[in-house]
Amino acid sequence: MAYSDKVLDHYENPRNVGVLDKDDPNVGTGMVGAPACGDVMRLQIQVSEDGIIEDAKFKTYGCGSAIASSSLVTEMVKGKTLEEVGEIRNKHIADELALPPVKIHCSVLAEDAIAAAIADIKAKRSKKEDAKALAS
Amino acid sequence: MSSINVPIYMDYSATTPVDERVAARMAECLTRQGHFGNPASRSHPFGWHADELVEQARDQVANLIGANSKEIVWTSGATESDNLAIKGAAHFNVKKGKHIVTLKTEHKAVLDTCRQLEREGFEVTYLDPLSNGLLDMEAFKAALRDDTTVVSIMHVNNEIGVIQDIAAIGEVCRERGIVFHVDAAQSPGKVAIDVNAMKVDLMSLCAHKVYGPKGVGALFVRRKPRVRIEAQMHGGGHERGMRSGTLPTHQIVGMGEAFRIAQEEMDSENKRMKMLRDRLWNGIADMEEIYLNGDLEQRIPGNLNVSFNFVEGESLIMSMKDIAVSSGSACTSASLEPSYVLRAIGRNDELAHSSIRFTIGRFTTEEEVDFTIEKTRQAVEKLRELSPLWDMHKEGIDLDSVVWAAH
Numbered sequence: 001m002a003y004s005d006k007v008l009d010h011y012e013n014p015r016n017v018g019v020l021d022k023d024d025p026n027v028g029t030g031m032v033g034a035p036a037c038g039d040v041m042r043l044q045i046q047v048s049e050d051g052i053i054e055d056a057k058f059k060t061y062g063c064g065s066a067i068a069s070s071s072l073v074t075e076m077v078k079g080k081t082l083e084e085v086g087e088i089r090n091k092h093i094a095d096e097l098a099l100p101p102v103k104i105h106c107s108v109l110a111e112d113a114i115a116a117a118i119a120d121i122k123a124k125r126s127k128k129e130d131a132k133a134l135a136s
Numbered sequence: 137m138s139s140i141n142v143p144i145y146m147d148y149s150a151t152t153p154v155d156e157r158v159a160a161r162m163a164e165c166l167t168r169q170g171h172f173g174n175p176a177s178r179s180h181p182f183g184w185h186a187d188e189l190v191e192q193a194r195d196q197v198a199n200l201i202g203a204n205s206k207e208i209v210w211t212s213g214a215t216e217s218d219n220l221a222i223k224g225a226a227h228f229n230v231k232k233g234k235h236i237v238t239l240k241t242e243h244k245a246v247l248d249t250c251r252q253l254e255r256e257g258f259e260v261t262y263l264d265p266l267s268n269g270l271l272d273m274e275a276f277k278a279a280l281r282d283d284t285t286v287v288s289i290m291h292v293n294n295e296i297g298v299i300q301d302i303a304a305i306g307e308v309c310r311e312r313g314i315v316f317h318v319d320a321a322q323s324p325g326k327v328a329i330d331v332n333a334m335k336v337d338l339m340s341l342c343a344h345k346v347y348g349p350k351g352v353g354a355l356f357v358r359r360k361p362r363v364r365i366e367a368q369m370h371g372g373g374h375e376r377g378m379r380s381g382t383l384p385t386h387q388i389v390g391m392g393e394a395f396r397i398a399q400e401e402m403d404s405e406n407k408r409m410k411m412l413r414d415r416l417w418n419g420i421a422d423m424e425e426i427y428l429n430g431d432l433e434q435r436i437p438g439n440l441n442v443s444f445n446f447v448e449g450e451s452l453i454m455s456m457k458d459i460a461v462s463s464g465s466a467c468t469s470a471s472l473e474p475s476y477v478l479r480a481i482g483r484n485d486e487l488a489h490s491s492i493r494f495t496i497g498r499f500t501t502e503e504e505v506d507f508t509i510e511k512t513r514q515a516v517e518k519l520r521e522l523s524p525l526w527d528m529h530k531e532g533i534d535l536d537s538v539v540w541a542a543h
Contacts, residue, residue, distance in 0.1 A: 003454070011451070011454065011455075014522060017521065017522055019527065031524065033540070034540030035485065035486040035489070035525060035535060035540065036484075036485035036486065036489075036540070037485075038448055038450075038474065038485075038489045039448070040524055040525055040540075041524075042524040059522055059523060059524040059527060060522060060523070060524065061446065061447070061448055061522075061523040061524060061525045061526075062448050062451065063448055063450040063451050063454075064450065064451050064454040066448075066451075067451060067522060
């Protein structure tokens with residue numbers, strides 16, 4: 001199977017590989033996929049108090065397109081607000097990487113990873129709000 | 137390592153390059169200076185010469201498997217031979233019964249032929265292999281019925297290289313009067329074959345896995361006791377009516393020469409293959425969480441099939457771009473499904489997704505093996521750094537206990 005230059009570039013030089021502390025209240029973690037399906041993505045975002053993504057890290061088990069999709073996503077989300085990032089759709093990722101039809105599911109998984117990471121940080125923050133409300 | 141030309145070919149079970157000696161013989165059968173005649177032409181020397189060459193090749197193929205040359209039917213390859221053998225024998229014996237027994241790890245050319253027969257009203261039992269890939273003889277005997285007419289079991293598995301005990305299976309089939317077909321696409325030149333000692337009735341062969349050309353194969357059809365099959369290809373009645381179509385002299389001559397060389401050089405070649413295969417295995421065996429697929433002893437010397445846990449096979453192949461390997465069989469490398477052969481021997485989905493098949497051949501060198509070891513180790517290490525599953529494994533999390541969001 002021939003990969004696009006962009007997939008190869010992200011695959012050869014993946015951006016933002018790593019781990020953030022999942023227990024940090026400012027870190028949202030999204031893990032999607034399943035080993036049995038051949039893809040697992042873990043996307044982590046570090047979000048400032050005013051909702052801006054300051055850092056993003058990923059680790060992915062999967063094919064070259066899955067690795068490239070998650071690497072690209074870490075670049076796309078940095079510096080954006082949670083609302084802006086929530087607008088990213090798998091089509092943006094697939095188009096940017098010129099994914100072939102059999103690999104579209106990789107971009108879908110990347111979109112799911114973003115949603116899961118956002119949901120995680122929002123859940124953490126609403127718990128914090130609840131705790132504050134209880135304390136006051 | 138400046139002497140190495142990349143990419144390195146480590147996929148000899150997918151196909152082999154044509155041996156130069158074979159190519160030279162084939163080239164003599166094409167142009168007007170050569171033996172271009174139609175072997176079926178009885179009225180002039182062009183036909184007679186071509187026929188002589190075809191018959192010489194028939195002897196060469198028959199010799200390698202211990203058959204009589206009258207028992208060899210030319211086909212276009214092992215897929216056609218499998219179709220002709222299984223459909224041909226099943227149809228011919230339809231009055232005796234409509235039950236077929238085969239193995240889940242067979243090549244698609246056998247499995248899909250069986251599926252077609254099921255659509256026609258036949259019943260097929262697909263046996264589970266043991267975890268080392270070999271046939272469970274007790275389960276096999278238990279699966280045979282009074283209406284079983286055909287058994288089809290491969291000699292050497294194309295993905296994991298394990299060798300079935302054909303003689304033991306042949307013994308059981310002969311005793312019960314069941315036609316025994318063997319897909320031997322992967323075995324010539326690697327394992328000794330004697331169709332009489334093994335009590336094989338039908339055997340599929342092809343040239344392109346043995347340094348011969350693609351597009352030609354043969355089916356051994358036993359004469360004593362006589363095994364009868366229904367033709368699948370109708371026409372001018374070539375090959376005693378079993379397979380019509382003008383014989384491709386150059387292809388057949390190529391197959392004959394390839395089988396002659398394979399027979400002559402098998403012993404020395406196998407020693408070298410085994411040395412190289414063991415060198416490759418010893419070069420990676422100390423890595424964490426790697427699993428050899430299939431029995432190491434009952435296995436052809438050129439095959440090594442390994443699962444590298446927590447990395448995914450396709451990305452592993454991508455990062456080993458200087459080495460031509462496959463994650464399973466060539467026929468299924470375009471699909472995203474994990475290997476059905478590895479699933480059948482009981483590997484879980486993760487390990488089935490993480491497999492690489494290295495197959496070594498006549499032109500593989502020690503330097504190439506060493507280079508492969510180095511590249512494999514680097515690639516696995518790199519991908520494990522990227523793998524959240526590897527992190528979890530290192531943290532001591534049992535991946536089976538995690539509830540995954542299926543997608």
